[in-house]
Amino acid sequence: MKLEVGYVDIKDIQFGAQAEVRGGVLYVNEDAVKEIVLADGRIAEVELDIARPGESVRIAPVKDVIEPRTKICNDCNIFPGVLGKVKTVGAGRTHVLKGAAVVTCGQIVGFQEGIIDMTGLGAKYTPFSATNNLVLVFTPKEGLEPHDYEQALRMAGLKVAAYLGDLAKEVTPDRVETYETLPPLKSKEKYPDLPRVAYVKMLQTQGLLHDTYVYGVDMKQSLSTMLHPTEVMDGAIISGNCVSACDKNTTYHHLNNPVIHDLFEEHGKSLVFAGMVITNENVYLMDKERSSDWAAKLVQMMDVDGVIITQEGFGNPDTDLMMNCKKIEALGIPTVIITDEYAGRDGTSQSLADVDVAANAVVTGGNANEVVTLPKLDRVIGSLKEVDVIAGGFENNTLEDGSIVVELQAIIGATNEMGFNKMSAR
Secondary structure, three states: EEEEEEEOOOEEEEEEEOOOOEEEEEEOOOHHHHHHHHOOOOOEEEEEEOOOOOEEEEEEEEEEEOOOEEEEOOOOOOOOOOEEEEOOOOEEEEEEOOEEEEEEEEEOOOOOOEEEEOHHHHHHHHHHHOOOEEEEEEOOOOOOOHHHHHHHHHHHHHHHHHHHHHHHOOOOOOOEEEEEOOOHHHHHOOOOOOOOOEEEEEOOOEEEEEEEEEEEEEHHHHOOEOOOOHHHOOOOEHHHHHHHHOOOOOHHHHHOOOOHHHHHHHHOOOEEEEEEEEEEEOHHHHHHHHHHHHHHHHHOOOOOOOEEEEOOOOHHHHHHHHHHHHHHHHOOEEEEEEEEEEOOOOOOOOOOOOOOOOOOEEEEEEEEOEEEEOOOOOOEEEOOOOOOOOEOOOOOOEEEOOOOEEHHHHHHHOOOOOOOOOOOOO
């Protein structure tokens, strides 16, 4: 598969009468966006706001972040199986509003929404302090069940992102990148001396409000399977979960998966990007055994020399992570795992709920239990009344000066387990 991605750089978002992209600015028509959102009767009200890098703004509680994208073709669409018909994506041409993001926000859904700070200490921990954010603040219809509210927010965010992405259809991109890999036999013929590396991507699927969708299918209902990496860039995988904000893979994370991009960057140079396996993180032992067996089997069939495994979430999924690692290692294929840690606020607790000697090459996104004090900012989009109950918050964590004390767990993307975060070690 071969995908061309045209990146249209967005330096600012402004409200305007005409929805368009002009001179690096995304102009948004408020009425048009509200009409899209309020077409879903489960949403009683939506307010729109803009948060730019460097502004003294705090956004909370955040549910998802989506990057506006569009397909340049007549018979395909972004987010297949969700916003349009189920048609295989990952080929052709896609345009991206790079530097823009749609952020869904509002009354708390599952106690694991998070915070985005656009400046100050908190901004150092989230990648979304660097994007120009159109924030949708929702008020649900009274009496709406949490899972219905989550679905309404999810669909509204995707629809708005796709609507804004369509504004880039006729815009000349600032740059175009091509992503392509060959079928296994052809890649071995072309690069006989390079090591073959596969990517195993674990998806959060632990139940209601802990869901990930692939071509519109709830992934916990699927066996481990292969997916072409470029399909992910076209929205084949979307977030539907309310797991802890620090290591939640938002839809934006999936669209911009750094493991995929880094492997493409090295493809044909230092390695061969042999392909990708997606697998789930279920609750019951039998389901974990089945999924990890299939993931290992598929990797073996791909005839690779090494595997990178990424996780989503913590605790229960640590078992899935170790099963995938040790079963692939048992086949004689070296693995590197990317995870994060819950090592206690002092860093002395066991970092993962499950461990195995096979996991001897580990990349960490950081300790989610680390405590930080976020200074008071001038403006809040959404509400701060939930910051003491979201994961990583605690009672009386708002201080007299207006600052907030939280664990990194409360900050969107702080310890992301695909490495899509800002922390490093030295």
